[in-house]
Amino acid sequence: MYPQLKKFETAMKQSKHHLTGPRKTVFSALLENDTLSMAELVRACPEFDRASIYRTVQLLEELGIIHRLQMGWKYQWELSDDYHDHHHHMSCDRCGRVFRLSGNKVLENKLREATATLGFQMRNHQLEVQGLCDRCQPKIKT
């Protein structure tokens, strides 16, 4: 049994929401799969109704437990940093594979600095990088 599940259950109780089947299942699916699209999520929870999955996802997003990721023309969901290591994504323009880009303290501090200069208090951020992966670089000649 995942320790993250315990944490999730606590978070739900603290925010005064019931701990129900769809909620546990959606959370577990994301825990096991890193990122999932809405359609995949619906498929991953066949015992529950589509509408419940949508409502669950909306709730978890409001609570900051999951967040949305843009993957080209579509989007996916993943658990927030409270449940996963903080990381970003790098997707290859050529082969479409997505790689994790782990958090970088220097980078994040620079970012915090830059926003603070403008009077902002940064709480969260997303960073997506596109380019060519190791394997695909030689294939393109310019």
Place this chain on the structure above:
Amino acid sequence: MYPQLKKFETAMKQSKHHLTGPRKTVFSALLENDTLSMAELVRACPEFDRASIYRTVQLLEELGIIHRLQMGWKYQWELSDDYHDHHHHMSCDRCGRVFRLSGNKVLENKLREATATLGFQMRNHQLEVQGLCDRCQPKIKT
């Protein structure tokens, strides 16, 4: 007449695509509005069919002329850096306003470095920051 429009026309010709009404109108709408959702874009081009707007947006995205931005549960389109200054976005969790965060050379170089270490050749990136703006910070006590 915007100089960017000229550039856009050249880009279209070079990629062997016709320069048509829907394409010019979609481009101009984004030039004048910074970011627009799909629905807003359709509304901004009432003389053209919804399907054409969709097809135009898909084409411009493939050509790298525009790109998608995630704004909470919805998304918006904006022109790429070739037509706008390179910048990111910072949205306030409290009042919802969105601010431009201009590009930061130091930050970008760090990022390029970090990805290069992993064998990637970075071509593009998006950065979204959430937090509290100047005006909203005092309102929240923790």
Place this chain on the structure above:
DNA sequence: ATCGATGCAAAATTTTTGCACCATG
């Protein structure tokens, strides 16, 4: 026992597609 959450069915919205016709290069 009480609300909050769910399932179901239906509506609303968003996106995609096929095809005949038109217009750009």
Place this chain on the structure above:
DNA sequence: CATGGTGCAAAAATTTTGCATCGAT
């Protein structure tokens, strides 16, 4: 004048909603 692009209409896919019932606290 040859394609590539468009409008129109329809289908497909995605997301939202109302309501009766169920179940977690």
